[in-house]
Amino acid sequence: MLNKRRAGILLHISSLPGGGIQGDLGQEAYHFVNFLADAGITVWQTLPLGMTHADRSPYQCLSAHAGNPLFINMDWLANKGWLPLSARDYQNASNSDKAYLTGMAFQGFLERADPQEKEQFARFCKTQAFWLDDFALFIALRNEFNQLCWIQWPEHFKERDTKAIKEACRRLNVEIEKTKFEQYVFFRQWLELKAYAKQRGVLLFGDIPIFVSYDSADVWANRQVFKLDESGQMSVVTGVPPDYFSAKGQRWGNPHYDWEYLKDTGFRWWVERMHTQLELFDILRIDHFRGLEAAWEIPAEEETAIHGQWVKAPGEELLNAIKAEHGSIPLVAEDLGVITPEVVELRDEFGLPGMKILQFAFGSGPDNPYLPNNYEKNCVVYTGTHDNDTTLGWSQALSEEEKRFTYEYLGNPSMPLHCALIHAALASVANLAIIPMQDVLELDSSHRMNVPGTVEGNWQWRFQWDQLSHERAARLAHLVKLFNRN
Template sequence: MKKAGVLMPVFSFPGKYGIGTLGKEAYSFIDVLRDTGNKIWQVLPMGPTGFGDSPYQSFSAFAGNPYFVDLEALIEEGLLTEEDLEDPEEFDFGDGEAIALLKTLWQKKAWEGDEKARNLLSTLNQGIDKYEEEDSPFKVNYGKIYVSKFKALKLAFENYKKQGGKIDKIYKELRPETVEYCVFMAIKNNYFGASWDVWPEDLRDCEKAAVEEFKAAHKDEIDFYAFIQYLFNKQWGKLHEYAKIKGIEIIGDIPIYCAPDSADVWAHRELFQYTVKGEPKKVAGVPPDAFSATGQLWGNPLYSWDVHKKTGYEWWLSRMDYCLEMYDTLRVDHFRGFEAYYAIPYGDETAENGEWVPGPGMDLFDAMTKHYGRKDLPIIAEDLGIITDEVKELMKKTGFPGMKILQFAWDSGPDNAYLPHSLTTPNCIYYTGTHDNDTLKNWFETLPDWIRNYMYMYMSRSHNDWNAMPELLIRLSMSTVADTVIVPAGDYLGLGAEGRINTPGTSGGNWQWRMSKGAFTDEIKRKMSEIVGVYGRYYHKEEAAPVEETTPEDESLLEEESF
């Protein structure tokens, strides 16, 4: 049966405390998918993010994002209180709530004659426009989230210990690579956030004696990060189980490369192309093309594939184990890098001097087939961009479905491979757009007239259909032969530029969009159901027994069996 799904980042859910989480709104979204006949929820990478807040640059390939831990669940478990988090002088999650509470608090004190409060109120009022611009329930303020979320989690951790929580048992639930991340973050914090390549030499080089000495001296900080991962795993596990009960499949997403400043590179430098002094030899990117005269310099460290091969691809198999425990299917970014990767000399300021170097090819996927005992691995290959015959051959050998993007279909005439009539196989995922595309509405409204006119002709429509175009384009996508069609949530909601998730090549303003509460109205859900149903993609699952529609009740963190 053909399928349909929705792309929705976790950080984009509405709710309290400044950012989307694994809490009630995530459960409600799964209900929306079930109620509208959608089968799939696609997420973005869910690792812990750093500078720039991109989910594609994570501190670890084996850890969850602390920002996604639901604080309301911790309140229900008695590890936090609402009063704790609603103190505006302690917590500001960047959603505008703290500013309003502070204003009320300082007004009251000013009326009582508090001169300091009067001065603070005056300062706040003078800068209120700036605060209102930065703070919104519809946009993540990562600077404030970083401060307040970790402060809240630290408070929960202290309460957990006071209530007799067993730290040692937490570690039994964590993978060794996740524990490496916990140590990495504790060292990083000890050196004020500095990247590992400028740490003291013995820690930089991950020397066992130095690391063990640090672990002994900073056990509590490492335990704190382990506690966060335990919470993340517990909350995600329950959410994933709820999705399974409702018949919803979750597609995860992993970048092919690790971030330079990551626990993966620090703890396993031998698996990457580094010098003994801790500098990359060459870094990742893509060559110059029609869109960029100097290419794209990503800067990620490259794998030492010969070393991976000697280990039987042990690290990659472990990474796949971790990801396939979290997700039902996995989208792998920049798949063409497995056939050949673009290597740029470290220190170059552009990607012009790079060269193509053979990757592991089918050897890696043969190792996965042997490891899992199956050839039909649940992998989606991101095969966008300029794809060579060699990459096409690798795709054919693996049998992985590729990706087709509606927004890429209209600028080169009827031979464009992304046009609906050009699809040659159902073994693909058709998207109206990805996280890197504009919303359908804003994209269509800002197209050159000649492209819009071609679209009208293609669909036998006219300028009179301007306002209906986002819906018509979704319908066109659903009508293709593709086995699966995925639509970003913002397209179903008819959002303009405010709903864009990321603009490649820009810094700031990305990964911030948050949906308004109740955005999926009954009318929108009715329309979604109709669209997926008309094109034979409506999924309905008969549930074996009644299931609570609300978030499953969490057990206490203090119960030993929960470990």
Template sequence: MRFQRQSGLFLHHTSLPSPHGVGDLGAGARRFVDFLERADQSLWQFCPLGPTSAELGNSPYQSFSAFAGNPLLVDLRDLGERGYLTDGELEPPGGVSEHSVNYETVGSFKRDRLRTAFERFDEDATGADRESFEAFREREAGWIDGYSLFMALKSHFDGRLWTEWPDAVKTRQPDALDKYREELADEVGYHEFVQWVFDEQWQALYEYASDAGVKLVGDLPIYVALDSADVWAAPEAFQLTEENDPAVVAGVPPNPDDSGQRWGNPLYDWDRLAENDYDWWIDRLERLFELVDITRIDHFKGFDEYWAIPAESDDPADGEWRQGPEADFFETVEAELGDLPFFAEDLGFIDESMISLRDRFEFPGMRVPQYADWCEGGHMYQPMHFPENAVGYTSTHDTDTVVGYYRDLDDRQRDCLHYNLGTDGSDINWDIIEAVWNSNAVVAMTTMQDLLGLDSDARFNLPGTATGNWQWRVTEAAFDEDVAERLRQVTDRTIR
């Protein structure tokens, strides 16, 4: 068992309170840490931190980089305190809400301020800031060089997918890269600056959380986006054609009640990665563990075996199962990095080989009551039947809130839920929280939405939809003393 009995909250940073229309790494994040400390919670979980794209619905699971931080999360007030922005430039933009993120407005506002701050840094940075910036560039050179050039090129080529760039750049011919690195030096510097600021602010927040006894739980999507610096800068890590186009893409096969899914992410060349001791993955995990203490592995099944769909096909049924890296991957990572503080997202394709891989390394899997059949005795997603080596969630970023879920239950399931939990459902969010906290699961997690008893209007993401997601925000008033005290009492009573 890799974890002690403990509990925490899920809240992504974009949902935090801030004056600039989207959560950031500043005062709102520290107030949430204070709330967690008052509630006696030891974990803060969130979505991936990478730069997001409006074209891809601002999803944190479709990022331009698995290494970089999201510029939208940069705290502008910190840049004001450093002298890189004026008070007037820190005035909030019009048309923003404290309850939801308007990504179009916020994105334009923040990009404008970040570019202004970079120009002033370039002209008037203090010696200490320049020294810190250069140390960051040297320390993170393994990814920052490729990422910042990729973003500069993406702007230069009007935002087009990198597979549509001129062949010499697409296939990374050295002369072409040298030419653009010189021609786009200012734009490259801007992206390096933003990542340096993100890193400094993140490390300050990490220390603040650590001092409060709160560990940070990140999220590791197994796949990266095609339109990313990851694939462009390290094509050898992926199954690509000679022209650097995907040969096969990720997805899942059809079930009896659906036609499967074609995600479109490029797939890894696991054989080549294994020959090089999974070097790209080691670099990725080293960077991630500079930022977090624990991480959830999304789609854990893909390390056991993965569904490979020919890139030219739109039909998931045309794919086939192929062997993943299995135990060799985790043994190599453990030998290189030490202990493996992973939660395994094992929902969906649960089979004997995946369970064997998960249990071999004692990774706790996920249990979510919203997937329970409340009328079936001993169902694995009923909290009273959670195993010890599991992470119990009241809901996740991809599910409805507890209140919304309960409202939509049919009468039979609702009656069975009442019987199993000994409740009339009048305080259903706390009923589920207490059931998960009281379970055998070594880790118990809830969301801010469930803690506040919010309905489906506060849902964070609806899978399979391209718009209206990732927008929900919490106000400072929600970090309520009475709510924190009630959660503290539940946590104390269930010995977490």
């Protein structure tokens, strides 16, 4: 899949148009697939699909497996006959409204679904039980304890006392089954979209955060996988060291893996995680790939990342275990930042394409690895990512000297700079060129998806079809064809 020239668009599901406060897996998703296919674009990249915390960050989820039930499309449920007609006025449903409506749909499913549908649900629960049982109970308990992190739950639930867990499964059975139903519907809707995308020649490109949230079903149910003390508290957390951009580094606060335990168990937790993601996606990106070679580990009591240390990870053994289980996997390594020769060696040993960001290309001379003349075919080039400014916003912030150098390199002085970067990405030798939807629409900084290091206002951007003029769509299709990416 990654050995031929392709073009792709980066757009998260939450950014699709439509009613409510975020996009979903309804008709707008299918319209977007049609737009891609009509333009000759064969890759749709999203952010992680998981169930988020209140901050809506898809990189800190409640499960490494579960899909976000807020992406469930209500029309689909109504068309199944599981929502009564009186519940069909949900075009602008809030998140709490959606939770209520999926609860109604579950009751309708129990009352009106045909035997074949109920058998499919039972089969889903059985095949996904390796994560679904723990997740559904985790959500039921978390709701019961007012969204508190599991470490703050009553001791017998925090410690997963067998008797207490058995009693909770009985007492919360309806809530547990409702959560399983939500996941069944999410997977059904996603896989139907994936099948449609395949029919139209579009591959789905997913994203795996290397670390998981401490407040997650994964950590609660698999404490031995992570470096926790006897009480379940984190002994160390992950991050990145101080650098040019941050004097104190970044303290992410995620638990680090107990790699020795994972090795002893054949990396089973990771292999199962990959199993779920490969069901959902055709291509996968591993976020912070360098953490599979060594990760910056910080004592949990430290408030900054300054006093951390690099801790080696068995990346080669892990990737071999995944390969042995799943065969050759189209993985992309997010290899941005300070990358050592060891990280490059690990990436190249498995033939994984790395990432090139054009917004990083024009500041440090001709050896800059993000300049297109330094690319090899086996890479993925972006104008920018979800963490970058939009390319129009980036170009507006450049000094006149920086603009002059960039134009001199790109050789397109008559073209707006943000358009010249799209042109350069598609023209490059990189096998895959990905353009964020904001850049296709030529939007400024007020439309960016995320500002790293901030917690307010992120992950909320959405586009509208009237922003995509016929001229913009035609020009994009022309460039995709011109540079042989269709």
